[in-house]
Amino acid sequence: MSKEYEIIMGLETHVRIKSNTKMFCSCANALELAPEPNIHVCPVCMAFPGQLPVLSEWVIDLAVRASHALRSKVEKTSIFDRKSYFYPDLPMGYQITQLYHPIADGGQVQTMVDGEVKTFRIHHMHIENDAGKLIHVSGKTLCDYNRAGSPLMEIVTEPDFRSKSDVIAYLEEIQKLMRWCGSSDADMEKWQLRCDVNISVREKGEATFRNRVELKNINSFSSIGRAIDVEYARQIEIYESGGSIDQETRGWNDEKWFSTPLRSKEDAMDYRYFPDPDLPPLVLTEAYITKREIDELxxxxxxxxxxxxxxxxxxxxxxxxxxxxxxxxxxxxxxxxxxxxxxxxxxxxxxxxxxxxxxxxxxxxxxxxxxxxxxxxxxxxxxxxxxxxxxxxxxxxxxxxxxxxxxxxxLGLRQKNDLSALEAIVDQVLTGSTSQVTEYKSGKINLFWFFVGQCMKLSQGQWNPKIFTEILNKKLS
Ligand SMILES: [Zn+2]
Known part of the structure; x- marks a missing residue:
């Protein structure tokens, strides 16, 4: 007897904040693809020694608005942490993010899935800066830092998703919400909205979650659906053949329709998180927070x-x-x-x-x-x-x-509906066409439309033909 399985998913969505500058310097934010690589860079985002980050107020304004749109609690104090790792796309050697005290806590996104209202819980939302982009061409790797230091929001959900329709409906709602509050255009094609999906599968009726796989590099609504289908089938196949799923991160290849392991739990990186000594805690007043509330979503x-x-x-x-x-x-x-x-x-x-x-x-x-x-x-x-x-x-x-x-x-389009005036016109037409009236009464009923035409003509087409028809019907019966 084949077993019945269910899929359980949680999402981590990155949304590019629509400020005009990067998060900690005055370089242009990478909202659009720049005409050339490495033109929006400066000593701050390129991590030259001695340069200090200065937090953009615009970024905070938009992040607070987005938190309200997510119905999250905006924290009066949040703290920036350094997430250290060494990779050519990261000039600083660490990413500035918020691990322990994010700007927004909890929340929910309501949307409609197949005609039904569903609520997906938000765990938290934090803000962080983006890394650069690596381009691999003919055996070489090129670095483009236009995007390095651009502001992102990471929205982390609870594991509330049970189908790909859930996931797609949620992401479409996130896109609407971000545009609604003005925090981002959330255009997937421009990399303003990206999503990682955590997927685990269990037998129906099981109370605990099994190991989950994080799928990365998904960058369109249609590829999300494909990636989920393929991962669901892959995990079931492994369970059916008696195997087990390792907690790991896999990269989705949308051209070949499969995922490959990026790293497993064992070689998970040690990011050595600690509060960024260059950035004081972000403190917001109650008035600042409430001023940015949104009533209707x-x-x-x-x-x-x-x-x-x-x-x-x-x-x-x-x-x-x-x-x-x-x-x-x-x-x-x-x-x-x-x-x-x-x-x-x-x-x-x-x-x-x-x-x-x-x-x-x-x-x-x-x-x-x-x-x-x-x-x-x-x-x-x-x-x-x-x-x-x-x-x-x-x-x-x-x-x-x-x-x-x-x-x-x-344009002479006003229909007149003054009944007595219309009756006067009908009377005028009927007295002026006695012979047609006699013919009509003896059975030539098509003449009815002759009378309507005469009435319209006399009224220069400005009167309501429907009412003429009614009056003529009454007078000729
Ligand atoms: Zn810069």
């Missing part, structure tokens, strides 16, 4: 759109995906009090206008136009503007600005 808004506004899960996800879209929607709903129509005017009409336009344009370009878009929705709801014509007005508002009411009148 993307998941809070997404759940509100789903549960209160009754939007579809796709619409809720799209509208809560980033600050610009979500704030635009919130503002629109505040004015229209119509969550459904406000949603469709963004997700169908505005987005299709943006898509069909050759220049890059988006909601951020029309952030101040919510009043006018809301007016379009009001006119449609009061039958003064047909929904087909509303698209024309929205296009005008997007590309030529101006006011909704002016466009509706200039």
């Amino acid at each position: 993307p998941i809070d808004r997404r759940l509100k759109y789903l549960n209160e506004y009754k939007l579809s899960s796709d619409d809720a996800r799209i509208l809560a995906s980033d600050h610009v879209t979500s704030d635009f929607y919130e503002k629109l709903v505040q004015i229209t009090n119509d969550p459904k129509k406000s949603c469709s005017y963004i997700t169908t009409i505005l987005f299709s206008i943006f898509d069909s336009h050759h220049e890059k344009i988006g909601l951020s370009d029309i952030q101040d136009r919510t009043d006018e878009i809301a007016e379009v929705i009001r006119l449609v709801n009061t039958d003064e503007l047909s929904s087909t014509n509303s698209k024309i007005v929205i296009e005008k508002l997007v590309f030529e600005w101006g006011k909704t009411d002016d466009w509706v009148d200039t």
Whole structure:
């Protein structure tokens, strides 16, 4: 009988902080790939003797915001430690990190996995500086230190993940959260978001965890899924054949779809951690911490759109995906009090206008136009503007600005709904077409559309054809 296994995973995610400088010097932060290697370096990040690190305030500001987004407790005192190891990508011979007293403790990330709300616990988040990059070409190794000293946050979770969907949903939420609080663009392709996955497998029902393997070098959402599948199968195969798993670190090779051991527990490095004597403890005031709090997160808004506004899960996800879209929607709903129509005017009409336009344009370009878009929705709801014509007005508002009411009148799109005035027009048409009325009454029912046409003509097309139809139906019956 084959045994049933389950996978248990914890994540260590590195996020590049979006400050303009490196963590301890004024060199440009490696947010984008620099045009040349080794152009953003200075005596501090290259560890020249006698140089002292100066902590960037910007880095701390963004790290505190990110901690709030992770619903972590921001520590008033955190301490920088030296993690020593010798490798050509590390000019100082040690990395400055926070081992014993990290800046953020605990926390959680909520997200939706396959339509269900799940909570993943955060163990802690610490800040540290990055190493340089080694490039191996034709038997030689080249060092690029543009990235050395750039600020990173390392977010460490509890072992709460049970499937690759869990992992991918969490990482997508981390990406949203970091963009939401402005701490990072968290773009995986630009190495602003990297992830190591700790994986262990056990038989279902077991209470303790077995040895885990840390998978490194995973750098895209799709390769994470592949790496997890392959490692899960590898561990089960070893257990099934009577073997055991060593606690080790393995590197994922995404081209060949397998991992190779980097180091085992036995040769785990001794990093000789100790507090950095060049850096005093980081002390934050209560006021500094609370000033950077964040009330609503993307998941809070997404759940509100789903549960209160009754939007579809796709619409809720799209509208809560980033600050610009979500704030635009919130503002629109505040004015229209119509969550459904406000949603469709963004997700169908505005987005299709943006898509069909050759220049890059988006909601951020029309952030101040919510009043006018809301007016379009009001006119449609009061039958003064047909929904087909509303698209024309929205296009005008997007590309030529101006006011909704002016466009509706200039383009002659206002439908008039004053019943007595409409009745007067119908009467005028019917008295002027007595012979057609007789023919209609004797069975030529197609003439009905002749009367509607006459009414539209007389009203210069500005009146609501739906109401004309109703009145004509009543008068001709
Ligand atoms: Zn520097």
